[in-house]
Amino acid sequence: MLKQTLAQKLQQKLSPQQIQLMKLVQLPTQSLEARIKQEIEENPALLEGRDKSEDTFDSDVTTDTDEREVRDSLEEVNWDDYLGDEDTPDYRTKSNNYSSDDELYEAPVVVNESFHESLVSQLNLYGLKDEDLALATYLVGAIDDDGILRRSLEDIVDDLAFSQGVFTEVAHLEKMLGVIQELDPPGVGGRDLRECLMLQLERKNGSTKVELALTILDSYFDAFVKRHYQKLMDRLGVDEDMLKGAIEEIGRLNPKPGGSSNLSRPTENIIPDYNLQIVEGELELSLNGKNAPELSLSRQYRDMLEHYKASKQKNKAEKEAALFVKQKLDSAKWFIDAIVQRQQTLMLTMQAILEYQKEYFITGDETKIRPMILKDIAEEIEMDISTVSRVASNKYIQTPYGTFLIKEFFSESMTNADGEEVSTREIKKILEDTVAEENKRKPLTDDALAAILKEKGYPIARRTVAKYREQLDIPVARMRKQL
Secondary structure (H helix, E strand, C coil): CCCCCCCCCCCCCCCHHHHHHHHHHHHHHHHHHHHHHHHHHHHHCCEECCCCHHHHCCCCHHHCCHHHHHHHHHHHHHHHHHHHHHCEEEEECCCCCCCCCCCCCCCCCCCCCCCHHHHHEEEHCCCCCHHHHHHHHHHHHHHHCCCCCCCCCHHHHHHHHHHHHHCHHHHHHHHHHHHHHCCCCCCEECCCCHHHHHHHHHHCCCCCHHHHHHHHHHCCHHHCCCHHHHHHHHHHHHHHHHHHHHHHEEEEECHHHHHCCCCCCCCCCCCCCCEEEEEEEEEEEEEEEHHHEEEECCHHHHHHHHHHHCCCCCCHHHHHHHHHHHHHHHEEEEEEEEHHHHHHHHHHHHHHHHHHHHHHHHHHHHHHHHCCCCHHHHHHHCCCCCHHHHCCCCCEEECEEEEEHHHHHCCEEECCCCCCEEEEEHHHHHHHHHHHHCCCCCCCHHHHHHHHHHHHHCCCCHHHHHHHHHHHCCCCHHCCCCC
16 A cells, blocks of 8 residues: 655765765875876866966057067068078978987986896896706795795696606706795795805805804804804803904895895885974975966966857757766866865865964974874864865975875874873873883893883883784894894
């Protein structure tokens, strides 16, 4: 049975413009630049900079009368009557307008060879048989990006048999691996860290330090890794200076020979989204110029839309064209508005962060950083927490003290011995300084670090110290021990 009922419900929907704004807010400077270029390519009604068609002027007003008369008189002259064949300029007889002194410059095409391609290129110079070259090339493909071969030769023999239909023996692969281990960079093809380091030492001159370092890696690797230096001196019968020299020799080696190649991935540069300067004790914040591009609507498309509106009789094709032009103009306008709103949101949020952490940004002292969470800034600027998170995501600020990720300024709070709330960033800085100043012969344990922090007014547990130490990439006390 059909019934008619009345119901009331509350719905919240995001408009396409709001979705577009949220996506633009989240983009860092480099991604925003690419996004603007993409939008300009896809939308012909959107232009970068001002529309040049609008820069019209009246030549009668801007041109002086005498200059105009001279120009008109020059235009009336037929220069062909005054120039003979012998007076013909050289440029007219050439196929282009380049001078003979001009240098044609073409940008070189840079082709980077990968780490594995470099190894294969070196193998091709060894004059191996086709079968051996194929096996060696397959082994190169099994080497990890850091230059270590972690797969066992037995597994590779099985792979060759099942996937390639090539039957060989482990001894033959051992021989081919020996060839690979002779390639550059030194240490490539080692099956573990120990073998990788030994391969590098074997290429050095046979000095006493090198021989002792080889003995340590070959026979006492576990004791060396665990830094049992007294045990090593007793077993090897050497004094502290000799052991220290050998350890320094090992410390100069590269544990990741593949990563040391000049052919490795290029480093991505960081472009700061904000620039901060301190002028007469006051903070001056500005956006990176690429975050505030000048965009405009195409004058040609606006004239087209006006033309279609003024047309009284419209056929189907004109209606479709008018609809297309209107959609492109609306899309361009929405995009420009979204860029402007993005700039305002970024500046408003960062200004609130600067005000909240003003003491730190004035002094540059990390211990002055106040505990701050996303909610604090969201309440200050009266926006949603997700908006603040998008603003802080993957964005950097350039300050007189360096370039920092904005999210680094957000931290949780802890209560010190005086009952005051302090930032966990402050505690981490004190922990980092304490470890840097410790006696490396007897490094401080986590319990000792917790006791020192407690003396300084930060009562935190040992497990919390261990968590902060791991976040700072500081190894345990045993691994920080030095001679």
